[in-house]
Amino acid sequence: MATRRNQSTETQIKNVLVPIIQAIGRSGKLIYILIFGVLFYLAYQFFTSDRSSSTLEYNSSLIEKQLKNVxxxxxxxxxxxxxxxxxxxxxxxxxxxxxxxxxxxxxxxxxxxxxxxxxxxxxxxxxxxxxxxxxxxxxxxxxxxxxxxxxxxxxxxxxxxxxxxxxxxxxxxxxxxxxxxxxxxxxxxxxxxxxxxxxxxxxxxxxxxxxxxxxxxxxxxxxxxxxxxx
Structure with a gap:
């Protein structure tokens, strides 16, 4: 009887813990996805908008310098x-x-x-x-x-x-x-x-x-x- 009671208790614990662990696992993946998304967005902004703007300013400076040389x-x-x-x-x-x-x-x-x-x-x-x-x-x-x-x-x-x-x-x-x-x-x-x-x-x-x-x-x-x- 004691052995059956222990097995029943373990089953109840597993029934409670497994969903919690699975939920934590899913939440962890979601957090990683969110973090990756933010990093990707920042990288995109750095290599597109900022880079394009700085390149444009650099090109304009080169052209103005050449005009002054001429x-x-x-x-x-x-x-x-x-x-x-x-x-x-x-x-x-x-x-x-x-x-x-x-x-x-x-x-x-x-x-x-x-x-x-x-x-x-x-x-x-x-x-x-x-x-x-x-x-x-x-x-x-x-x-x-x-x-x-x-x-x-x-x-x-x-x-x-x-x-x-x-x-x-x-x-x-x-x-x-x-x-x-x-x-x-x-x-x-x-x-x-x-x-x-x-x-x-x-x-x-x-x-x-x-x-x-x-x-x-x-x-x-x-x-x-x-x-x-x-």
């Missing part, structure tokens, strides 16, 4: 030598009498064409990962002529004066501008400008950003060159 004065220099003639005539008595004057001169001139890239204006769109160049400054040309007069023929009634020398200097500059337009100096200056701006294009392409100018997306250096020269 923002400099690009100067192309050339030298010209030319022999020029200046003539002037004054008429009197209904053009019956005229007095001429003439000057033969040798002109040496240093010409510079420059682009001040610090004046380039642009917008950076971090959200859409794009840079829009809004304005590129026009070329600035400087001509410093050195005029040597080889011979001067003048008349007492038509002598050389200050106004003549001013006219000569103006004419010399105008002739040099025409000569410069036909020379390779202007093209060389534009090529240097494109070369500097291409550094921005290379960086944006490498980082997966987009470069825009005059409302169009610029993908290649050729496209950039075409847009600048038009």
């Amino acid at each position: 923002s400099k004065l690009v100067v192309t220099e050339g030298h010209y030598s030319q022999v020029m003639t200046y003539k002037d005539q004054k008429n009197y008595f209904m053009n019956l009498v005229s007095f001429d004057k003439k000057a033969l001169m040798v002109v040496n001139a240093d010409v510079t064409i420059s682009y001040d890239l610090s004046k380039v204006t642009y917008d950076i769109d971090e959200k859409n990962k794009s840079i829009t160049i809004k304005n590129i400054p026009e070329a600035e040309m400087k001509i410093n002529p050195d005029i040597h007069f080889y011979s001067i023929d003048e008349s007492m009634f038509n002598p050389f004066g200050t106004s003549d020398y001013n006219k000569i200097r103006t004419k010399v500059k105008a002739e040099l501008v025409k000569k410069m337009e036909k020379s390779s100096l202007k093209k060389n200056a534009e090529n240097r400008l494109i070369s500097e701006l291409s550094k921005i294009l290379i960086l944006t392409n490498t980082m997966g950003w987009t470069l825009k100018y005059n409302g169009e997306v610029i993908i290649t250096e050729t496209a950039l060159s075409t847009k600048i020269k038009t």
Whole structure:
């Protein structure tokens, strides 16, 4: 009888303890699941949102740094030598009498064409990962002529004066501008400008950003060159 009573007691204890142990086991698994879920969420936030934000800021900083590096004065220099003639005539008595004057001169001139890239204006769109160049400054040309007069023929009634020398200097500059337009100096200056701006294009392409100018997306250096020269 004692043995049966003990077995009955053990059975009752097992009937009570087993559900409790099983419940604890299930609760333990639930806790582990909850902990794992929280850790997964935190890891996701760290490797997506935070990382994306920091990467975006890093990319923007790189682009702004490159823009500052490009923002400099690009100067192309050339030298010209030319022999020029200046003539002037004054008429009197209904053009019956005229007095001429003439000057033969040798002109040496240093010409510079420059682009001040610090004046380039642009917008950076971090959200859409794009840079829009809004304005590129026009070329600035400087001509410093050195005029040597080889011979001067003048008349007492038509002598050389200050106004003549001013006219000569103006004419010399105008002739040099025409000569410069036909020379390779202007093209060389534009090529240097494109070369500097291409550094921005290379960086944006490498980082997966987009470069825009005059409302169009610029993908290649050729496209950039075409847009600048038009």
